[in-house]
Amino acid sequence: MGMDMTNKTEPLTSSDCDLQDFPFMPLQVARLRDSDLAATEHPEACWYAVLLWAASWHQVPAASLPDDEMVLARLCGLGRDVKTFRKHRAGALRGFVTCSDGRLYHPVVAEQANAAWKEKLAYRDRKEKRASIASNAAKARWQSMPDPDAEAYAMHDASNGDASCMPDAMLKGTGTGTGTNIIVDDEREGAVDIIDLTAELARMAGVGHLAPGRIAQNIDTVREWMSHGASPDEMRGAVQDGVSAASAAIHSLKYFSGAVRQRVAKRENGNGSTGQGSAAEQSADGILRAAAARRAARRVEQQAERA
Structure with missing residues (x-):
């Protein structure tokens, strides 16, 4: 028929x-x-x-x-x-x-x-209900926090990446000196929102940024890159090049740490080498430590001048 x-x-x-x-x-x-x-x-x-x-x-x-x-x-x-x-x-x-x-x-x-x-719609409904429960729990947790930034990562994780359920104070990155501020000052780039930058890099890399346990880990990775002096553009370039060269799926932003360090080292020292320094200083980690020390020294000098 x-x-x-x-x-x-x-x-x-x-x-x-x-x-x-x-x-x-x-x-x-x-x-x-x-x-x-x-x-x-x-x-x-x-x-x-x-x-x-x-x-x-x-x-x-x-x-x-x-x-x-x-x-x-x-x-x-x-x-x-x-x-x-x-x-x-x-x-x-x-x-x-x-x-x-x-x-x-x-x-x-x-x-x-x-x-x-039918199964897809049922799963979507269950996911929305879980997100709603997590959002309400996050809001209640925020209200009970004596120091909002102390639980910034946990708040972002509980929100499932939904900025609409995060308090304004967290989104604006108001800091209390706890070391977990969402916004970090960078001398070359100005104020940088770590959560937004991390999400952007994760999307570029195809990393499941909102998977359980991944958010805080990836934010910590980006924070570490910033502490070594990497700019957002250097991070984006390292991720873009790394994705182009990768032959398998990438599951964490840590995959790009070496490339980010090399970019910072190259900027700090022209061709990425220190010349006549020790073997440790010749490595990318040594270069980064030396650069961080120089920046710290400059900040001390600037504070002394202002005083």
């Missing part, structure tokens, strides 16, 4: 059914093996049919296809060879029906898509 071109039924999945982030499509192997498609259609048509099922899974709405022969030929792997597609069209589109929105839907794929979409 070929595609039903006359029964204009309602779409078999909702218009917002989007499973593009679902890489796996369930396939009932016994059902396919024993199907009329496998028993009666030409092998090429069977292959095209499977490719069209897979393509429909990542269409929006899921389980549907556009009724366009040029597009369908491409989805079958035939490129612009519409002639070959037409030869096997009936078998390739076996089971698909044309619905009232003008798209082609496959009932079996739609069954699986609707089940997956």
Whole structure:
């Protein structure tokens, strides 16, 4: 039995059914093996049919296809060879029906898509509820804090990265000398928001910044880079170059620490070497320590002059 071109039924999945982030499509192997498609259609048509099922899974709405022969030929792997597609069209589109929105839907794929979409919506609802609970807990914790900055990392973690649930004092980075201020002064760059900068670098690197336990770790890494004198632009450059050269997934901003140190060392010493210093001073860490010491000495001198 070929595609039903006359029964204009309602779409078999909702218009917002989007499973593009679902890489796996369930396939009932016994059902396919024993199907009329496998028993009666030409092998090429069977292959095209499977490719069209897979393509429909990542269409929006899921389980549907556009009724366009040029597009369908491409989805079958035939490129612009519409002639070959037409030869096997009936078998390739076996089971698909044309619905009232003008798209082609496959009932079996739609069954699986609707089940997956239901699970996705349920997961989204659970996630929103957890975020709401975490937000309320974070707000209550903030109100009970004698020193807001002392729990800045924990607050940001509990907020799940949602700035709307963070108190203004934290977002503005008001510090109390605890060493965990969100805003750090840098002589070359001015005031830098560590949370925003960390989130930006994490996005560039493809790091799951908001995963449990990652936020504070990555903020600490960026804070360490700043303490060695790295500018935001140097950090961005190191991350960008590192991502381009990486051959595997990157899970933490610590991956780029060496590249950041090299950039600071090169800026501080031209070609990245100290000339006639000791072996320790010749290393990137030694250069950074020496640079930090020089900056600290300059600050002491400036304070003495102001006094």
